[in-house]
Amino acid sequence: MSKPVYGKQASSSKVIEKSPGAAWALCIAFILFLGWAPFQVGLFNGMRSEFEKPIYVAALLSGLLLLACAILYFKAFRLEGQRDLLTAAALLLPLTYALSLLGAASHYMAMNMLFTQFTYAAIFITSMYLLRQKRLNYTIQLGVLTIAYLIVGFGLLNWLGSWKLAGSLVGWFSPTVVGGRYGDAVMTDSNGLRLTSIFQYANTYAAFLMAFLFVAVFALIRSRKWTGQLMHGFMLVPIIVSLLLTLSRGGLVLLPVVFILLLLFLKPVQQILWTLHLAIAGVLSLLITNPVTSLGLELNSAFTSSAALKGWGYLLGASACTGALSLVVQRYLAPWLSRKLGSTESRRWSGVWLPLVSVAGVAAIAFLFIGTSARNVLPANIGTRLENINFRQHSVLERFTFYKDAMKVVKDYPVLGTGGGGWASLYEHYQNNPYLSRQVHNFFLQYLIEVGIVGFLVFMGFILFIFSKYIRGYVKRENDDYNNGFFYLIIALSILVHSLLDFNLSYAFMGILVFLSLGGMAVAMESKPLRLQWKKLWVRAGYYGLLGIGTGYLLFLSLGYISSSSEAYAAKKLIQVSQSYEEIKAPLVKALKTRPNHPESATYLSLLDQKVYEQTKNEQFLDEAYAVLTLALKDEPYNKELLTQLAGYYDLKGQSDEAYHVYLDNADKFMWDINWYDQLISRASLLGLQAYAKQDESGQQKYFDSALAVYKHITDGIEYLKSLPPEQLQGREFFVISTTALNAGRIQHMTGDEEAALTTIKQGFINGYEDLTDAGRLWTTEWYSAVIGRSQELGAAALKRAQEAYSLGNNDLGDQETLGKNRYFKTGLDAYAHAAADRDAQQQGVTVTPELLLNTGKIQYMSQDMQAAEATLKQGLSEDYSNPINRELARWVLAVQQRMQSAQDQAVYQKLIAADSEEAAKINEVAGMPL
Incomplete structure (x- = not known):
């Protein structure tokens, strides 16, 4: 039997020698793709058209690279060794995702992940062939390092206030640059500002920085030229400072873990050099972190050139010192250590002592910065993050909850999984408490959920085989080939270890780096010959045939998806600027022609048709809305927006019971969504109430029992949340809101449980309603009128605050205020419905007064339901224009008509102007009110 091959050139190098130009062209194209990816491909499991297109473009480009690779290396392909077999095994990864489509929770997201996995497989196979040639391997390593350093520089440009420059550098090809600024390169959360660079998520950027910190040290020690040593040493400080600025506890905790693991691969001299270089860079980084943090916080509030220059002065100065010291260490200390310790490196266990000492050192450093006042040398925000590192910290407890809930999903979808994006679709059905996380925060668990046990075993077998064979070959290497694939091991190990605690591989660029690195390790691994020889031409032709057909099909699909995504995004932009139904509809129809299950396009087209129906009463638009929704929901049964639109369709059809059943039948999919329960x-x-008015006792009982059961579910959930550990955040709000209290309390009152009704009202009538909980006033005309009037006042104030927040660019606050506005208005409208029902049933002498109708009409107007507002306001009009309430009713009726551009009621207008000539200006003021 022939000897195993340890990373030596395979037969593909012969093809390179015959076609060096083609190989170099493919190599350059490969590096350009790697440079394009970080600024283009965002989170895969999002459902927004502006983020999905790069997924399909990445699949297209990687597929073209794979076809070029197949053509170039066709004659070189042999199934002779284990390494060769991996090029075939890589195709099983997208195949398992294709199988998971059979039971996918979301066909849309599952297809996105299929394209993603195809991209990874294409990158792996292409890298397997390119990296077998030493010069191409080195060039790709240099390209990857250059891209990493540019990403670090890009992040620091944003941190130190030069976001305009940073945006201009990448804005010409990156969709993430809006208004000249790269979105969330510096993000804000409860911890303050956090550096994210291109990733828009600090923890993933920390994983990236951790990987390339160690790669930079490796490159520094490997380099034989002083320029390389100086450059890599120079970059250590920017990487460490950037890592600290992410405020990532996971990054800081796992950094020493990965460092110690990597030390185990090194000889004693290399271990000492690694430790020394990192210690020098670490000390200098700590010295400047405080001022750089303070200056960054200042510059992100208001830019001044002096502060920016000062910040860059600290960074460049510390980096230059580190580079110079690194050069001295490599020039003088490294040779001396080799002479002194070279003889000890052959001794058994010689490489274990320093890692063991490092464990003690890491423990001591951790104690100093976490358990003592030594952390005060760090900026306050970093010190606080370190102080909070413990197993009772909320992010740790939340992750444990995610993992437990994830196993519930695995239990229900064990074999083939939920399809790509399954957790994002299903987590609300399985969650323990109302957290909001479309990611499991553990890549391996998320992979298990998506492809089931079958796919997970394939994936784990694939990567563990590469790691085990590489490590075995690395340990057995006959010479001290320190560069033998170790560059790639560092990247893959760092990212995968960090992915135990986060969702780094939901970012395509991180996944591409991992699969490129797996390819680099596979090239260098121990590769034994296969027992069966597969040298026949038909084997090569069969493999390439399957590869070509599969790749060609996915390329064809990607072109269609790219076109559909472009149309969807164009429609989304048109909605913001156009009032033309036909203009907006055209791209939506094109988008849905290729992908009828595209949730965003289906939602927009359905909403568009429903709005046109409200204006025209043409049933054709409602029929189209229904067809679009039902077709999309076949593949997207857990999509909340589509289900909400379906309920809206039934409302317009006057089929209230069917709309109710949409909420009832799907309530278990959104176990902690208080807004869903409120609607139900x-x-x-x-x-x-309608059944009560018809004296339908069985119908009344059915609906009332359903409502009270849901209300009990809410109150039981509130009690359960009190049992959570005090350190664990509850997540989204879950409490009895005013509308829920109004409706549940009304039912309890009608069933004779007055005490429970009063308790319910008091529990939910907060945030502005507290003075309306007097038991003696409940369910009277005056009480209903007060609730509606208060709802109108509170909702109008929330609407104004939302508009101000949006104008200042604070979308989060704007969304929060909009939610509050909607709740206030819904409380008022439901109170009106109850009052009207009580009037019709002659309960407690309730009447619908002009003042009550006025405030209800105002709510409908500000909710942009103009037709309902006109009908409600007209109910209260009388001939007494000396009455200020009647004049205000008339004013709002005329303003509604002006807003709708419909025929003005001249009789009402003349009477109103005759009563008060200033009313004309007041009508215009109401009609011009921003909504």
Whole structure:
């Protein structure tokens, strides 16, 4: 039997010698793709058209690279060794995702992940062939390092206030640059500002920095030229400072873990050099972190050139000192250490002592910075993050909850999984408490959820085989080939270890780096010959045939998906600027022609048709809305937006019971969504009131029992949340909101449980309603009128605050205020429905007064339901224009008509102007109100 091959040139090098120009062209194209990817490909499991297109473009480009590779290396392909077999095994990864489509929770996201996995497989196979040639391997390593250093520089440009420059450098090809600024390169959360660079997520950037910190040290020690040593040493400080600025606890905790693991691969001299270089860079980084942090916080509030120059002065000065010291260490200390310790390196266990000492050193440093006042040398925000590192910290407890809930999904989808993006679709059904996380925060668990046990075993077998064979070959290497694939091991190990605690591989660029690195390790691994020889031409032709057909099919699909995504995004932009139904509809129809299950396009087209129906009453638009929704929901049964649109369709059809059942039948999919439950209770309550008015006791009982059961679910959930550890955040809000209290309390009152009704009202009537909980006033005309009037006032104030927040660019606050506005207005409208029902049933002498109708009409107007507003306001009009309430009713009626550009009621207008000539200006003021 022939000897194993340890990273030596395979037969593909012969093809390179015959076609060096083609190989170099493919290599350059490969590096350009790697440079394009970080600025283009974002999170894969999002559902927004502006982020999905790069997924399909990445699949297209990587597929073209793979076809070029197949053509170039066709004659060189042999199934002779284990390494060769991996090029075939890589195709099993996208195949398992294709199989998971059979039971996918979301066909849309599952297809996105299929394209993603194809990209990874294409990158792996292409790298396997390119990296077998030493010069191409070195060139690709240099390209990867250059890209990494540019990403670090890009992040620091944004941190030190030069976001305009940073945006201009990449804005010409990156969709993430809006208004000249790269979105969230410096993000803000409860911890303050955090550096994210291109990733828009600090923890993933920390994983990236950790990997390339160690790669930079490796490159520094490997380099034989002083320029290389100086450059790599120079970059250590920017990387460490950037890592600290991410405020990532996971990055800081796992950094020493990965460092010690990597030390185990090194000889004693190399271990000492690694430790020394990192110690020098670490000390100098700590010295400048405080001022660089303070200056960054200042510059992100208001830019001044003096502060920016000062910040760059600290960074460049410390980096230059580190580079110079690194050069001295490599020039003088490294040779001396080799002479002194070279003889000890052959001794058994010689490489274990320093890692063991490092464990003690790491423990001591951790104690100093976490358990003592030594952390005060760090900026306050970093010190606080370190102080909070413990197993009772909320992010740790939340991750444990994610993992437990993830196993519930695995239990229900064990074999083939949920398809790509399954957790994002299903987590609300399985979650223990109302957290909001479309990621499991553990790559391996998320992979298991998506492809099941079958796919997970394939994936783990694939990567563990490469790691085990590489490590075995690295340990057995006959010479001290320190550069033998170690560059790639560092990247793959660092990212995968960090992915135990986060979702780094949901970013395509991180996944591309991992699979490129797996390819680099496979090239250098111990590769034994296969027992069966597969040298026949038909084997090569069969493999390439399958590869070509599969790749060609996915390339064809990617072209269609790219076109569909472009149309969807064009429609989304048109919605913001156009009022033309046909203009907006055209790209949506084109987008859905290729992908009828595209949730965003289906939602937009359905909403568009429903709005046109409200204006025209043409049933054709409702029929189209229904067809679009039902077709999309076949593949997207867990999509909340589509389900909400379906309920809206039934509302327009006057089929209230069907709309109610949309919420009832899908309630278990959104176990902790208080807004979903509020809608369900509201609809059940109003349907029960209608049944009561018709003296339908069985119908009344059915709806009332349903509403009260949901209300009990809410109150039980509130009690359960009190049992969570105090350090664990609850997540989204989950409490009895005013609308829920109004409807549940009304049912309890009608069933004779007055005490429970009062308790419910008091529990939910907060945030502005507290003075309306007097038991003696409940369910009277005056009480209903007060609730509606208060809802109108509170909602109008929230609407104004939302508009101000949006104008200042604070979308999060704007969204929060919009949610508050909607809740206030819904409380008022439901109170009106109850008052009207009580009036019709002659309960407690309730009447619908002009003042009550006025405030209800105002709510409908500010909710942009103009037709309903006009009808409501007209109910309250009288001939007494000396009455200020009547004049205000008339004013709002005329303003609604002006807003809708419909025929003005001249009789009302003349009477109003005759009563008060200033009313004309007031009508225009109301009609011009921003909504």
